[in-house]
Amino acid sequence: MSGQLRGYPRPDGRKGIRNVVAVAYLVECAHHVGREIVAEFRGEAVHLIGFPGCFPNIYAQDMMEKLATHPNVGAVLLLSLGCESFNKYQLSEVVAASGRPVHTLTIQNDGGTRRTIEQGRAWVEEQLVALRRAETVPMALDELVIGTVCGGSDGTSGITGNPAVGRAFDMLVEAGATCIFEETGELIGCEDIMADRAATPELAAELRASVAKAATYYATLGYGSFAPGNADGGLSTIEEKSMGAYAKSGSSQISGIIKPGTLPPKGGLYLMDVVPDGEVRFGFPNISDNAEIVEMMASGCHMTLFVTGRGSVVGSALSPVVKVCANPDTYRKLEDDMDVDAGRILEGRASLDDVGAEILGLIEAVASGEETKSEQLGHREFILTYKSFEPAGPACLPSRG
Amino acid sequence: MTDLRLLLLSPADNVFVLREAVGEGETLVIDDRAVTLPHRLDRGHKIARRAIAPGEKILKYGAPIGSATAPIAVGEHVHIHNIKSDYTATHVIERKQEEPAQ
Numbered sequence: 161m162s163g164q165l166r167g168y169p170r171p172d173g174r175k176g177i178r179n180v181v182a183v184a185y186l187v188e189c190a191h192h193v194g195r196e197i198v199a200e201f202r203g204e205a206v207h208l209i210g211f212p213g214c215f216p217n218i219y220a221q222d223m224m225e226k227l228a229t230h231p232n233v234g235a236v237l238l239l240s241l242g243c244e245s246f247n248k249y250q251l252s253e254v255v256a257a258s259g260r261p262v263h264t265l266t267i268q269n270d271g272g273t274r275r276t277i278e279q280g281r282a283w284v285e286e287q288l289v290a291l292r293r294a295e296t297v298p299m300a301l302d303e304l305v306i307g308t309v310c311g312g313s314d315g316t317s318g319i320t321g322n323p324a325v326g327r328a329f330d331m332l333v334e335a336g337a338t339c340i341f342e343e344t345g346e347l348i349g350c351e352d353i354m355a356d357r358a359a360t361p362e363l364a365a366e367l368r369a370s371v372a373k374a375a376t377y378y379a380t381l382g383y384g385s386f387a388p389g390n391a392d393g394g395l396s397t398i399e400e401k402s403m404g405a406y407a408k409s410g411s412s413q414i415s416g417i418i419k420p421g422t423l424p425p426k427g428g429l430y431l432m433d434v435v436p437d438g439e440v441r442f443g444f445p446n447i448s449d450n451a452e453i454v455e456m457m458a459s460g461c462h463m464t465l466f467v468t469g470r471g472s473v474v475g476s477a478l479s480p481v482v483k484v485c486a487n488p489d490t491y492r493k494l495e496d497d498m499d500v501d502a503g504r505i506l507e508g509r510a511s512l513d514d515v516g517a518e519i520l521g522l523i524e525a526v527a528s529g530e531e532t533k534s535e536q537l538g539h540r541e542f543i544l545t546y547k548s549f550e551p552a553g554p555a556c557l558p559s560r561g
Numbered sequence: 562m563t564d565l566r567l568l569l570l571s572p573a574d575n576v577f578v579l580r581e582a583v584g585e586g587e588t589l590v591i592d593d594r595a596v597t598l599p600h601r602l603d604r605g606h607k608i609a610r611r612a613i614a615p616g617e618k619i620l621k622y623g624a625p626i627g628s629a630t631a632p633i634a635v636g637e638h639v640h641i642h643n644i645k646s647d648y649t650a651t652h653v654i655e656r657k658q659e660e661p662a663q
Contacts, residue, residue, distance in 0.1 A: 314605045315578060315603075315604065315606055315607070316604060319605075350624075353624070375649070384646070384648065384651070384652070386651055386652060388652065388654045392603075393605050394578075394579075394603060394606035394607060395605075396640050396644050397644065397645065397651055398648055399624075399626045399627060469605065487605065
């Protein structure tokens with residue numbers, strides 16, 4: 161199977177499955193200019209990302225640096241108002257050091273809205289001409305980094321879509337690929353069974369600690385990671401939702417815990433600890449599903465498998481999102497938005513292994529350039545907000561120790 | 562025998578999961594016993610496999626997913642009205658009249 165994939169080679173040794181011009185606004189005040197620049201290139205690989213805040217934040221800086229140097233990104237246009245706190249100089253240096261073309265426009269110095277838009281469009285057009293000529297090289301399955309999230313979960317998610325993704329993850333890990341699952345707030349109640357799969361006893365303790373941190377964090381906020389739609393779909397408690405979400409991780413050994421933006425070692429299964437460290441600041445850990453997808457991308461995910469029961473329709477900027485629909489009724493209602501009909505399992509029309517193999521085949525097709533449903537529909541959601549993390553301890557990545 | 566519309570995820574479980582929606586007044590068979598549903602239930606909702614006492618753990622996937630807050634009879638709908646999380650409370654919003662449950 162591997163060897164048929166093709167990727168865009170990057171100087172850091174990674175390969176991209178897309179070749180995107182990223183247009184990044186560095187404060188909300190530059191958002192409109194960014195939107196207008198990107199609007200000129202509808203249907204082309206020009207995607208808008210950004211950070212809305214005017215206050216400095218180490219996490220947001222790191223996320224933007226990781227996203228701007230994501231293997232799917234071929235060139236970067238930075239949009240500054242001029243007086244915001246974001247360190248555009250450092251971001252520009254990081255992108256330049258990665259070997260990518262980078263250009264910064266500062267609205268206050270570049271003639272205001274209209275002239276900045278004109279200059280931005282001209283620069284992007286030049287980059288597109290160059291990126292269209294870019295050549296691809298063979299890429300192996302073990303070079304892929306695949307993330308998984310779930311959103312709009314219901315009582316079917318944990319029975320069909322999530323365990324089917326778990327089967328695909330098992331096959332990917334077996335083939336040497338790197339897989340990341342997440343949302344410790346949706347693993348509350350699974351800490352013991354998850355710890356049993358840790359590569360070392362020290363990592364097991366860290367896995368338990370990460371879930372305990374999430375439970376404390378959400379208890380302080382007063383709400384669990386549980387939306388009213390989850391209850392309409394038959395889920396009653398956070399631990400019930402957790403058991404279903406946990407199934408996405410499959411059954412491989414867990415090789416480590418990473419924080420958002422950490423690039424995991426090559427190969428293996430990793431838990432992303434998305435809940436901030438320290439006292440509760442800045443509100444909910446991830447305010448909506450796309451915040452999770454953005455963190456997956458910052459840790460190098462080429463694409464994200466998104467399991468939904470109620471029916472999320474989102475995609476993402478920079479990286480394809482493969483939507484695995486757990487509920488057959490939802491699939492019939494939202495077929496245009498769904499890549500995989502995992503609800504067939506519930507109706508006896510397919511086994512978990514069938515759907516797991518279908519997901520793996522789709523990953524290979526999408527990595528080879530096939531567009532997902534959300535890409536075809538032009539979904540390019542992106543959201544990045546404030547967070548704060550401490551560096552992970554040495555027990556979190558035993559293979560690096 | 563037990564109704565094919567009821568999915569048992571683990572032998573240890575005290576709840577079934579509905580494979581498909583079951584309408585008001587329809588009958589489900591649990592261990593050769595017929596139970597009539599007082600209201601429609603959607604796919605993915607849970608039904609008690611046996612009588613459950615208040616405070617007893619609800620088991621799904623063979624794992625505890627919360628505790629009963631009221632006595633639950635065989636065949637009864639098991640949801641937020643009769644079970645609670647052992648971690649964080651579940652938040653729901655009251656549905657508006659014009660937006661029917663799906």
